[in-house]
């Protein structure tokens with residue numbers, strides 16, 4: 066029995082003041098810290114969006130296109146984002162208030178300029194694995210609580226991949242440790258996670 070906590074992309078870039086700020090994104094930090102510090106997890110992992118400059122998901126790389134339009138990347142539809150979480154910049158750093166000492170492992174993603182990687186487990190083309198699935202299997206993860214930024218993108222895809230990659234494990238989405246970009250997208254994400262057998266909980270459910 067290994068209980069794991071997965072913190073998705075709790076980075077400056079996705080918090081107010083960041084290049085791809087999610088409304089109220091920094092509100093997840095104290096919730097994450099309460100869970101990190103709770104002592105109930107055997108393993109705490111954080112994912113980190115970590116793009117090279119000029120990543121193909123950036124609208125700036127598509128002449129005439131704007132952020133939050135659907136464009137194309139490597140022949141597939143791609144949401145075009147503002148430049149964000151560029152390797153080595155403050156925008157890409159994990160939020161400074163996050164209790165980093167309690168994090169056992171950081172999984173970086175989005176390093177291939179030709180494909181985006183919402184999930185902490187694999188790229189959006191579903192071809193390249195990050196290695197996080199095998200790592201969690203090697204640690205014998207049987208329970209995984211996850212959340213972070215943003216619910217309708219990186220959290221959702223990580224949660225759905227976790228179901229695939231950790232067969233038999235109990236996966237829970239921690240709603241108050243998560244914030245989304247688009248309210249209707251968040252609703253859909255929660256419905257999709259529920260349909261995949263993921264339980265929706267709050268940090269209070271976990272800590273009480």
Ligand SMILES: [Zn+2]
Nearest residue numbers: 114116150175
């Ligand atoms: Zn990104």
